[in-house]
Amino acid sequence: MIGFATFARVGQEVREDLAAAQQRDPAARSVSRVEILLTYGGVQALLAHRISHVLHEAGVPLIPGILANLMKVVTGVEIHPAARIGRGLFIDHGAGVVIGETAEVGDHVTMYQGVTLGGTGFARGKRHPTVGNQVMIGSGAKLLGPIVVGARSKIGANSVVIHDVPADATVVGNPGHPVRVDGRRPDGPDADWAHLPDPVADAIGGLADRLTELEELMAEQTGHKPGGAEVRRLERRRGPDSAGG
Ligand SMILES: CC(C)(COP(=O)(O)OP(=O)(O)OC[C@H]1O[C@@H](n2cnc3c(N)ncnc32)[C@H](O)[C@@H]1OP(=O)(O)O)[C@@H](O)C(=O)NCCC(=O)NCCS
Numbered sequence: 028m029i030g031f032a033t034f035a036r037v038g039q040e041v042r043e044d045l046a047a048a049q050q051r052d053p054a055a056r057s058v059s060r061v062e063i064l065l066t067y068g069g070v071q072a073l074l075a076h077r078i079s080h081v082l083h084e085a086g087v088p089l090i091p092g093i094l095a096n097l098m099k100v101v102t103g104v105e106i107h108p109a110a111r112i113g114r115g116l117f118i119d120h121g122a123g124v125v126i127g128e129t130a131e132v133g134d135h136v137t138m139y140q141g142v143t144l145g146g147t148g149f150a151r152g153k154r155h156p157t158v159g160n161q162v163m164i165g166s167g168a169k170l171l172g173p174i175v176v177g178a179r180s181k182i183g184a185n186s187v188v189i190h191d192v193p194a195d196a197t198v199v200g201n202p203g204h205p206v207r208v209d210g211r212r213p214d215g216p217d218a219d220w221a222h223l224p225d226p227v228a229d230a231i232g233g234l235a236d237r238l239t240e241l242e243e244l245m246a247e248q249t250g251h252k253p254g255g256a257e258v259r260r261l262e263r264r265r266g267p268d269s270a271g272g
Pocket residue numbers: 120139164165166167181182183184185186197198199200206207221265266267268269270271272
């Protein structure tokens with residue numbers, strides 16, 4: 028049954044969604060809420076979802092699905108009317124976001140373009156992720172299956188997450204693995220998931236080493252040191268990665 032209380036609740040949810048955009052998009056701090064509503068695809072899709080979800084819960088046929096599909100065409104964000112979305116979600120840039128039927132998103136979550144909260148097969152029932160409060164999901168990240176992402180965790184851009192994520196963790200890579208838990212690197216011999224082996228670079232590095240050795244041997248035998256390009260050891264590049272924006 029849709030009554031005044033439902034309208035009041037949806038109104039409050041939309042106000043919180045707009046506040047979330049203002050607080051979490053550095054580019055939106057001086058932008059009015061009306062302008063955000065008119066120009067932010069992620070916010071528009073969320074507003075439509077707030078309505079389609081209410082209609083879905085009330086048992087209204089067809090309209091919720093049509094509304095969700097319309098928003099997909101207009102904004103590129105597809106949120107199934109049945110998906111449960113908490114307060115103050117911010118979908119930055121919007122395009123390419125897919126949130127499946129049985130997904131649950133906690134309060135004050137931030138997600139960027141290209142995020143998928145999807146299923147892994149054709150099974151029915153709960154098959155999409157449950158995302159805790161204040162989680163940040165980087166652009167292009169795929170969260171697949173009925174996994175649970177703990178509160179305040181960060182999912183790196185382009186990660187593919189198929190296992191539960193503990194609270195306060197940073198997960199990166201494919202398959203996604205924690206590289207930080209409570210701000211510290213996880214212990215254990217196989218915990219360095221940010222620096223996976225690169226067999227091609229290793230093979231080229233090995234060849235370069237052998238070539239250098241051969242050249243040194245040749246120089247010893249002939250007294251002639253070959254010129255040409257300097258052969259440098261391949262090193263993995265380290266340094267800060269992007270976050271937010
Ligand atoms: C994961 C992320 C949130 C950083 O979180 P953090 O807790 O500050 O972690 P750090 O930056 O210390 O990174 C931890 C490690 O993971 C690595 N890493 C970070 N992001 C990564 C990613 N997306 N993929 C693979 N490795 C990544 C870092 O190189 C670092 O490795 P180190 O152990 O050698 O230092 C951030 O890198 C990210 O991906 N943010 C998404 C931002 C986004 O989508 N912006 C879109 C704007 S349009």
